[in-house]
Amino acid sequence: MSKPVVDAAAWMERFGMLPPPGGTILCAVSGGRDSVCLLDYLWRLGQERGFSVAAAHLNHGMRPTAQRDEELVRRLCRQRDIPFYTEKVDVYALCDAWRLTVEETGRRARYEFLRRTAASIGAAFIATAHHREDQAETVLLQLLRGTGPQGLAGIPPVREGIIRPLLDTPRAAIDAYIAAHDLPYVTDETNLDTHYARNRLRLEIMPQLLTINPSAPDHICRTADILRAENDYLDAQAAALLPDTGTALPCHTLLSAPAALRPRMLRLLAERLPVGKKDFSAAHYQALEMLAQTGGTLSLPGGAAAVCRQGTLTLAVPAVISPEETPLRPGDNRVGAWHIRLGDTPAPGALAVRPGAWSVRPWRREDGLTLPGSRGRRSLKRLLAERGVPPEQRDAVPVFCLAGQAAAVPGVGVDASAVPEQPGNTIYIQLF
Structure with a gap:
């Protein structure tokens, strides 16, 4: 048999991609040339280095040949006794649910499946088959879209448990490996559609x-390596x-920070939000920096908001609330983000009110209260x-x-009309 023409072991060692002895790498395998090469290479390397490989294939069902792709990967794994995991998803239905484009939905569904599968089998890493030309194309696309050093650093070799063992491997070496080992693979017909920017760049511009x-x-990849190191230092x-948290x-x-660090500080702060920093752009970071000077509020992507008050800039995601008035029943009630308990037993912080038809809703501008002892509403x-x-x-x-x-508000009080008329005839409203 010919000597393998792909040798990524040194690259994997450099970036800590090798699992401990007895560990597992979950390989994302579409059935295309690159992922088939990666699966076979990791399978052979694992036999030398004492780790195992498993394969994961998500069937999007978006092309007539989707089942063909799944069967090819299944067959490859069966021949090598590689554990094989697969799921089917309805991408178009998820598009409506997630309100994302088809491409974004497919990518999100794929990575959710990969992470879920990796967790279930205890895999140390998830491997994807991005190679050197993928890296060069990514850097050029980022440049065309307009980006800073982070975007020009391209695809990271390792990030959040995702490893790219072939990122330093040229496409020609992958082709030669496929030929040397007589490996079957499928071709995604959409890869030839130049309506997609990456395909046009790969087929016409490169x-x-x-x-x-x-x-x-x-040379493009070398530049990305340099910028990645510099970007990591600045980050x-x-x-x-x-601050450590929050x-x-x-x-x-x-x-007072150097101007070059301010957008980075804001980006890192945004990453702490539950919505992450997806869809944040340079314009949002510029607006946040201006807000820190002027004060006020600012709407941000993902339903987040920024508030600058009393010398502090705060990013937050508003609580999920119920937009409509909702009746309350005795015992525990879940209404939007609120956990409310109605009972007849006093509790710290509970509102003591008269029995009746109680409900809950968000505040309205016309709301008012006549608090006991006050001079009016x-x-x-x-x-x-x-x-x-x-x-x-x-x-x-x-x-x-x-x-x-409106009759009672936590932290404010109870309207005079809702105060219990006599001891013992009281309901206690507790908010958790």
């Missing part, structure tokens, strides 16, 4: 660049200026402000209504 410099992919400098940052800390907006509840947090405050009228 050949032109190679006529100018045959080593263009190598470390930016991270050192942030999504609040003193404005003076941000504005006052707006809930003013009452919340007096108690230090900022505008951006008011939507998360539940208003308890008696017979449809």
Whole structure:
């Protein structure tokens, strides 16, 4: 048998991609040339280095040949006694549910499947078959879209348990490996569709660049390596200026930092949000820096928001609330993000009210309360402000209504009309 023409062992050692003895790498296998090469290579390397490989294939069902692809991967694994895991998904249905493009939905579904499978089998890593030309194409696409050093650093060799053993391997070496080992593979017909930007770059633009410099992919990848190292250093400098936890940052800390670090500080802060930093752009970071100077509020992607008040910039995701008035029953109630308990036993912080038809909803601008001992009805907006509840947090405050009228608000009080008329005839409303 010919000597393998792919040798990624040194690359894997350099970036810590090799699992411990007895460990497992889960290989993402579409059935295409690159992933078939990676699966076979890891299977052979594992026999030498004492680790095992498993294969995962997600059947999107988007092409008539999808079942053919799954069967090819299944057959390869059976021949090598490689554990094989597969699932089918309806990408178009997920598009509607997730409100993403077909491409974004397919990618998200694939990585969710890979991570779920890796967790179930205890795999140390998930391996994907990105190679050197993929890296060069990614860098060029990022450049065309407009990006900074992070985007120009391209695909990272390792990130969050995902490894790319072939990232330093040229496509020609993969072709030679496939031929040397007589490996079958399938071709995705959509890879020839030049309506997709990456396909057009690969099929039309890259050949032109190679006529100018045959080593263009190598040089582009070398530039990405340099920028990745520099980007990691700058990120470390930016991270050192942030609080250890949370999504609040003193404005003076941000504005006194070097200008080159400010967008990085804001990006790292945004990554702490439950929605992550997806869809954040340079324009959002510029707006956040301006907000730190002027104060106020700003809407952000993913339903997040920024507030600058009293010298602190805070990023937050509003609580999920119920948009409609919801009746409450005795015992525990789950309404949106609220956990509410109605009972007849006193509890710390509970609101003591008269029995009746109680319900809950978000506050409204017209809401008001007449608190016992007060000189009359006052707006809930003013009452919340007096108690230090900022505008951006008011939507998360539940208003308890008696017979449809605002009657009790945690942290504010109970309307005089809802105060128990006699001892022992009391309901206690507790918010968790």
